[in-house]
Amino acid sequence: MSTRQQHSFHSPIGRIHLTEENGSIIRLTWVSRETSSVRSDSETSHVLLEAERQIRAYFDKTLKVFDLPLAYDRGSAFEHSVWDAMKEIPFGKLLTYGEIADRIGGVARAVGGACGANPIPLIIPCHRVVGSDGKLTGFSGDGGIATKQRLLDHESDQLTLF
Template sequence: MIRQKSIRRVKPPEDYQARLATPFAVLGLRTDEDWLTDIEYLPPDTPTLVPQTPLAREVCDQLQAYLADPGFVFDLSLHIGGTVHQRRVWQAIQDIPAGATRSYAAIAVELHSAPRAVGQACGANRLPIVIPCHRVIAKSGGLGGFMNASDGLPLTIKRWLLQHEGI
């Protein structure tokens, strides 16, 4: 079960409570009291940081559980900002199970939106993996974009995550 809070506080870019090494990047984690606020993909050579709080430790444990088992279901309190439309898109994305994908267009039809607006909401997602925007692909079956990019490291990360989930 994932609990959500929609108030946003801005934190400095290096204010991580943990930095976790993964096969595809280092994940910078931010927490705010009892809420996970951000997961950021950092370059693979970024130094790791042991969890500084109990919540950061729990987030790391759950991310490592996902890396060991792509079917792992996260149970975290999420501090979500964004517009009403973005939150609707993110909820639709959370409903996509591991090992499955949906197209930007399919989500747009479901939400009475446009594929580009769904893609923009994906690009604004501050909690990747937990809100698995990597499971959203182009209508053609291609990868589409990822992290507001159409090539390079972001698509390498998306490809790794999808392969990890058996896609």
Template sequence: MRVELDGTGLELDESYLDADEETIRAQVREYERGDRTAFDLSVAYPDSFTGRVMRAMSEIPYGETRTYGELAAALETSPVAVGQACGRNPVPLVVPCHRVVGADGSLVGFSGEGGVEQKRRLLAAEASGRQTELAAFE
């Protein structure tokens, strides 16, 4: 299903979410307004490496980031493999792949229509005006 977020489209594969379309859309709108910091949706994680990476991404708190390398170390794999799995995330935003950044804090890829610029907007919105965090994404 396609959802609109900050004027840009985002594809979510609702078959991975245990919720009806209206509930999913309502939670995305709440997130966009800043009224929601976590999605209350049950995710069916695949029984695969991508599923392991998705579970690790889902543990990254709102307003925080982790590097591909940090996730790779926790999963005993390579940062490149983590990046590839992030790109296969069927429910971006709900499973926050936008919170995964390069080793130097750089924004390297995002599967949403807006790409890195959309990722930048999501992280800036989550930073809630904390100037030190915002500066890292400029």
């Protein structure tokens, strides 16, 4: 039997909503300002509380590598390979869509689509993927490119191409 729990909390980039299923984080979304309320389950799991702790530590710059159980409850094998490649991009480093495509045997446009479908942004750092000219080209989080820029600015003291 599948068990799913939810938890949300405030962060420097807005309210974050996490979903866990069977002991793994499966989704991270930003709660829109228009959303009246998103509830957290009354007994929040250890995994969700640990995810919140690590995200807060990321924003405090005391954590640079997330260590959480993640699972994909959707997506193609190709998307999974893109998401796995993005997990390898270190804090403060950038890769282009083309570089990821070269690493996994795909094309840049398809990598961009997979980045946009990333179910766990921030923890799977799609914000660290840029266009071939270094241009920011979209972000699935609330606020779009502006939020992507804020995350990159947060990491900017170490930002370089990987």
